[in-house]
Amino acid sequence: MKQYNLTSGLSQTSIKRMFRCFRPQLKRFSSGETIFRYAQENRLLGLLTEGTAVLRMTDIDGAVSLLDTYEKGDLFGELFHLPLAGFEYLVETEKGCQVLFISYDHIIHPCGNVCEHHIQLINNLFFMAAQRSRNLSLHLNIVNQPTIRKKLMTYLTCLCSQTGENPVTLPMTLSALAEYLCVDRSAMTREIRLMNLEGMIRSSRREFYIFRKE
């Protein structure tokens, strides 16, 4: 499964030339800081060049949900996610971050001399947005599953097919996985134990080997 990023199909020199043209602003953030607040009027793109961050949404009652996680090379901004009225969307650092802010208008206006590369860049942005959309609907499909067991299996088999490994190691803690699956952590642990007993999987902590799907 091909992955797109901002610089897919672009040479280092054309990237540098374009970026000079964009006049990006580099900012640093330490752990726990808020990097970015989504607002309808913003026209900014953030490129994470160092560290890890998360996008959280807070609903009217103050309930927080994790929407996305970002690492080096990932982008965020209204271009990828318009805010919904009445909700607050914040990008916050986990580890200390370095972020390049670029005005979205600089990107969509071809600036003459580097036009062909610029089009490639726009193409990349579209496909990154489409990837994000895919990830969201995968997440939705997982949460959609009627039981914890099916949620887990859907997640695990997708993870396996993406990484191509079978004893696969979770890219997050079990607590974080429970949050992602929208289930209670202890109920999830119980289900994992049962699945081990029934011989579906063999797992220890974050490492999972999948024997059969049901």
Add this chain to the structure above:
Amino acid sequence: MKQYNLTSGLSQTSIKRMFRCFRPQLKRFSSGETIFRYAQENRLLGLLTEGTAVLRMTDIDGAVSLLDTYEKGDLFGELFHLPLAGFEYLVETEKGCQVLFISYDHIIHPCGNVCEHHIQLINNLFFMAAQRSRNLSLHLNIVNQPTIRKKLMTYLTCLCSQTGENPVTLPMTLSALAEYLCVDRSAMTREIRLMNLEGMIRSSRREFYIFRKE
């Protein structure tokens, strides 16, 4: 909450001129037909100019889930949703449809004379993708809610704030709503009855009046 569509901020004449340039293909589909199958290699955009359609995903076990619904003016295609390996994504008509297929490459390559409008078009496409992303994460947030009651209330209050009406009429059947909320239909009906008894809402069939949030 501002809504974007393909022609936001564009005059009829510049739209016509651009569309001639794109050489789109117009096709008609009758009810139940498959309009479009997502594939990594496609570079096509579909613009629904008549009728209604749905995007469904089928997972490995054959379980189907509804991902999106489209009406006149809506767009679909890989640009908005890259397919996930191992899943099948189909756009199918509900009512008879008329669809304009446009090659994505025509759109991202500015074609000389109508450049400024073209940029506006690209801008619109980005924001439509961002809107789609917002809708997905709203859906996720709703499904995320721990109980049927909270799912319903989150959905209903969002619907109210979007339409600005309080006795609000569902844009779908109760069965479809249950599917959207990822809950059992009869369990949802029971919960609606209880919420009426407790005086939170007053509802009859698809019409809901919301008194208080808890």
Add this chain to the structure above:
DNA sequence: ATATTTCTGTGATAAATGCAACAAAACGGG
């Protein structure tokens, strides 16, 4: 107008899940 299908509402029962509270294991910083 009547038949047929889809949609909506109801209730009993069983199963799945969340909650709360705690203990052991692993991790990380000083």
Add this chain to the structure above:
DNA sequence: CCCGTTTTGTTGCATTTATCACAGAAATAT
């Protein structure tokens, strides 16, 4: 190495929810 913190594993219990089966209402087709 030690100590505090985070992560993981465990259990009993109450609650929520799905399942199933059915009946009336509404919509649609004939």
